[in-house]
Structures are given as C-alpha cells and as structure tokens.
Amino acid sequence: MNILVIGAGAMGSLFGSRFGRAGENVFLLDIHREHIAAIRRKGLTIIELDGRLETTPIEASTNASDIPWRADLVLVMVKSYATGAALASLQERHLQPSTLFLTLQNGIGNAELLAGTFEAALVLAGVTAQGATFVEPGVVRHGGNGPTHVGAWSGGTDERVYRTVRLWNKAGMEAHAASDVQTLIWKKLMVNIGINAITALTGIRNGAIASLAPARRLSEAAVLEALAVAQAAGIPLNDFSVEDVFRIAQATAANRSSMGQDVDHRRRTEIDAINGAIVRLGEVLQVPTPVNRTLTELIHTLEAVFEEETA
Numbered sequence: 001m002n003i004l005v006i007g008a009g010a011m012g013s014l015f016g017s018r019f020g021r022a023g024e025n026v027f028l029l030d031i032h033r034e035h036i037a038a039i040r041r042k043g044l045t046i047i048e049l050d051g052r053l054e055t056t057p058i059e060a061s062t063n064a065s066d067i068p069w070r071a072d073l074v075l076v077m078v079k080s081y082a083t084g085a086a087l088a089s090l091q092e093r094h095l096q097p098s099t100l101f102l103t104l105q106n107g108i109g110n111a112e113l114l115a116g117t118f119e120a121a122l123v124l125a126g127v128t129a130q131g132a133t134f135v136e137p138g139v140v141r142h143g144g145n146g147p148t149h150v151g152a153w154s155g156g157t158d159e160r161v162y163r164t165v166r167l168w169n170k171a172g173m174e175a176h177a178a179s180d181v182q183t184l185i186w187k188k189l190m191v192n193i194g195i196n197a198i199t200a201l202t203g204i205r206n207g208a209i210a211s212l213a214p215a216r217r218l219s220e221a222a223v224l225e226a227l228a229v230a231q232a233a234g235i236p237l238n239d240f241s242v243e244d245v246f247r248i249a250q251a252t253a254a255n256r257s258s259m260g261q262d263v264d265h266r267r268r269t270e271i272d273a274i275n276g277a278i279v280r281l282g283e284v285l286q287v288p289t290p291v292n293r294t295l296t297e298l299i300h301t302l303e304a305v306f307e308e309e310t311a
C-alpha cells in the first residue's frame with residue numbers, strides 16, 4: 001500500500017516508521033528541513049519503549065513534487081493550523097479516485113477541512129492514544145502504546161475503515177473501528193481542553209492537572225464550559241465527565257502535553273483548534289466561555305512573543 005504521511009512530527013514519524021517496517025511504501029512529507037534531511041541520510045530512528053533503537057529507511061522530502069506514486073492512503077498528521085497549506089501542496093498526480101484521507105490530528109476542524117477539500121466519502125477520522133516525542137532530527141521516542149480508533153467521517157464503518165484498522169494491526173498497533181468518530185473526537189477535545197493549555201502555561205506535567213488543586217479547579221472550569229458548548233451544539237457527551245480528564249491526566253502523568261512541548265520549544269501551538277475552537281463555537285451558540293477565552297489569550301500572548309523572537 002502507498003501511504004503518504006503529511007506531517008512527520010513525533011506521531012507522524014512513529015506511524016510512518018511502523019508502516020515502513022510492516023512492508024508498506026511510506027513517504028513522509030514535512031517542512032522541518034533538518035528532520036527530513038536526517039531521515040534521508042540515515043533513516044528514521046525510533047527509541048522504543050524498552051530503550052532499543054529501531055532504524056528504518058523511509059522516503060522523505062520537504063517538497064510534494066518528490067512523491068513518487070499515487071497514494072492509497074494520505075495520513076494527515078500536521079499541526080491543525082497547517083492542514084490547509086499541507087493539503088494545498090498535494091497535486092492531482094499524487095492521488096487516485098479511491099485515495100483515502102485519514103486525520104488523527106488534535107482538535108476540531110481538521111476532518112471538516114478534508115471533507116470540504118476532497119470527496120467527503122473518502123475522509124476517515126479518528127483519535128489515537130499512541131504517544132511519541134521528538135528527540136532530535138531523525139529520532140523520535142515512542143512514549144506509550146494505546147489504541148487508535150478510526151471511523152468514516154460521514155458516520156458509521158465500512159470496508160475502508162476495516163481495511164485501515166487491519167493496516168494498523170499488521171503494523172503491530174492496536175486499532176478499532178468506530179461508528180461515531182465525531183463523538184470520540186469531541187471526547188479527546190475535552191481531554192485536550194482540560195490538560196493542554198494549563199500544562200503549557202505553567203510548565204507542569206499532565207499528572208499535576210489531577211494532583212494540584214488549583215490546576216484541577218482550572219481544568220474543571222474549562223471542561224465544564226466546553227461541555228456546555230458541546231451540549232448546545234448537539235454533540236452527545238452525556239457519558240463523559242471531567243473525571244475522565246483527570247483519569248487520562250493520571251494515566252499520562254509523566255508526559256508533557258503536546259502543547260506543553262510546543263511552548264517549551266517556543267513553537268506555535270494548536271490552541272485555535274482546541275480551547276479557541278470552543279470560544280468561537282460558544283460565541284455562535286451564545287454559551288459563555290470566559291475560562292477558555294483567557295487560556296486562549298494567554299497562549300496567543302506566548303505565541304506573539306515567540307514570533308517576535310524569530311522576526
């Protein structure tokens with residue numbers, strides 16, 4: 001199978017390496033020049049959970065014109081703010097009428113963008129509990145195993161979803177077909193709302209969200225606002241509570257959240273697809289979101305500082 005991975009950050013690289021080792025044709029496309037150059041020079045190295053180093057030769061480039069074949073699957077793993085530009089770089093000759101697009105990105109708005117750009121029926125979406133962190137160009141650390149859930153964005157499951165799940169399983173990763181992937185994406189969104197910005201702003205690890213009383217209160221306030229927005233939007237999250245956020249914070253206690261890592265590296269974050277998306281939707285649905293607005297503005301302030309530093 002020809003698998004084009006757009007976005008070779010930690011997670012995109014992890015999946016690319018797993019598929020490459022399972023014998024699929026993988027091509028990694030990313031704008032990070034040093035990472036791509038290192039992969040081209042000496043392969044992609046994953047530091048496995050037991051400390052072993054696994055290096056796999058993988059085709060990679062910063063330039064979409066180098067993609068040598070038509071993709072059967074495009075796995076979209078870029079940061080949410082880069083989805084539009086990444087899709088725009090794809091050309092007719094990289095795709096075929098049956099090419100599937102799968103987003104496992106954080107936040108909301110990614111599958112919507114894919115479905116608005118390509119045929120909606122070809123769009124799959126999902127959430128993953130795999131963990132990975134970028135170590136240095138060409139090297140990514142596998143942080144933890146967890147299931148990946150995939151479903152058709154238009155709802156339900158079909159042969160294409162099952163084929164994708166089998167692809168994951170063949171590559172040694174747990175995966176399941178999901179009949180209501182939109183609800184799963186919103187549940188993951190709630191977790192990211194309760195953990196990411198607060199950890200990014202304070203420098204704490206995920207576990208402290210549950211164990212430090214002020215962080216816990218702030219997290220709860222942000223999640224309750226977001227649950228009110230979800231309810232107004234008709235997203236069925238009745239079986240989800242803030243306790244689920246604390247449970248995941250504890251399960252990933254030693255991790256720095258993805259937004260925490262972005263801020264640590266003075267990079268732009270995915271705030272606009274997470275807390276910011278809730279603020280925007282709250283405005284439309286007339287649900288107040290002062291806590292999420294404050295978290296969003298604080299992260300925007302940091303991003304403005306980072307931008308000034310690189311100007």
Ligand code: KPL
Pocket residue numbers: 106191192195196206248252255256257258259
């Ligand atoms: O998805 C995550 C992220 O960091 O983006 C969590 C679940 C918070 C794990 O770190």
